[in-house]
Amino acid sequence: MPRPVIALDWGTTRARAFLIGEDGAVLDRKIADQGIQSVPSGGFPAAFEAIAGDFRRARPDAAIVLAGMVGSRNGWVEAPYVACPASVEQIASAGITVALGEGTTVTILPGLSSDEGAFDVMRGEETLIVGLGLDDGIACLPGTHSKWARLEGGRITGFASFMTGEIYGLLRQHSILARLAEEPGEGDATEGARRGFAGAARPGGLLSAAFAARTEVLAGRMSGGAVGPYLSALLVGQEIAGARALYGEPGTVHLVADGALAESYGQAFDATGLSYTLTTPEAAFIAGIKRLAGGLAA
């Protein structure tokens, strides 16, 4: 890269900021609570300064690139969605430039839209997907609203969201199953996961298999501690089955995750006999910013 880059993955509830040197190394990083929902109207320049002012003073020559919900209607400036199929160059060139004062500009990257049967959108994940550097393949980005994306010939040709994380939270916190769930004890994680993956493979579907958590516990055949792991494995298994139905057999899935999500999705791929690569969200984001900043410079 010709210049250092200050890059933010600026979402609804949080911002992750990185200072990337000319050689591509991460020189500094910061996680801030100033998600875009906490920024008042007109307050984005000040919020950016609060998050990344240190980075700017350290490297006043750095380019500034922002990804995520900061480019939404409720963000700094709306960067309209780029429709799939979308190349790296198309995403980079749809970035919106805003002035920050003193001749400095900020580039806000767009999100993507997909329209294959169901309309869908993403903001921020496109940068991580670009960071995988794939020409062809299937990417999986787990979370509250997991994304699966298909890449063909270097372009993102379509994607779909899954409410996996959110529905897990609803079942775990607010459903009739919440009362039965206990802290996992010895062996509960393994037992719950085994049963959950089996449940995802049964023909009755999610609505039926979720209820089995209740009846199996009431019958004394599963412990309360296994309820959470069961629901997690069931939902992840259903997500993977849905993605396979949409995108066909992926061969290898390119998983972008860390921590507990990396572990549970890795187990799920193992259980379904799928091979996968694992990239952390930070590594994917940094690599994506480098590719997109290269596109910006070009």
Add this chain to the structure above:
Amino acid sequence: MPRPVIALDWGTTRARAFLIGEDGAVLDRKIADQGIQSVPSGGFPAAFEAIAGDFRRARPDAAIVLAGMVGSRNGWVEAPYVACPASVEQIASAGITVALGEGTTVTILPGLSSDEGAFDVMRGEETLIVGLGLDDGIACLPGTHSKWARLEGGRITGFASFMTGEIYGLLRQHSILARLAEEPGEGDATEGARRGFAGAARPGGLLSAAFAARTEVLAGRMSGGAVGPYLSALLVGQEIAGARALYGEPGTVHLVADGALAESYGQAFDATGLSYTLTTPEAAFIAGIKRLAGGLAA
């Protein structure tokens, strides 16, 4: 029937009581708020008197038959589950008799258990299913936890529960979709149902199709008023698809429902090209009690 019958469908939050004459006609009916969760330990005789004392004074010679959660561990007396396959005679003869004083006894009917891949239980629905009078067929009882049951040779040979109603409530009240949902306006019910049935038929599954409610509304392609009907149709469609996967093509489904549930399930069967019969829960319960009381007398 040799004697009149006082019959209660006594659930967790409510009791429905009926006085049935020797000729099988319903002479009186009552819906009471005294669900079993509101009855203190040892308080069932008094609660029964409060609900059905009038019926007893009117017909002191009546047999008394109770179905539902009143036979659970938290009820009056636990009537252990009868394992499927279960005949009408087996269900009737597993009723537990308790003394009510002055020579009067009360029969508490058992629930059923099923163990085909997943363990499952019901209490109360078995009486409605018996009331359909089917030798062979598939019954559908929609609700918070819908039940589908298979009958073969006059026996209930297996069943499965679906969390359809509960997950609808969670999505409609507590999810990210709740904020987008508005009161249905002109045409919203039809449009939401059409899209929901289509969503249920798409390959990505429930977790993906539920999220589409959000993106379609944000894109201005669906109104906020259609979100509720969309989710209802999507979930009912998924339930029906799951039941077909479990039980094969039913030919005709025997639906036990009234009101809004009868309407939405009827639409769903029409949309999926399934024929169905419709019986109200009250009619099915009364008919079931008559058959089971006949078994008791025998």
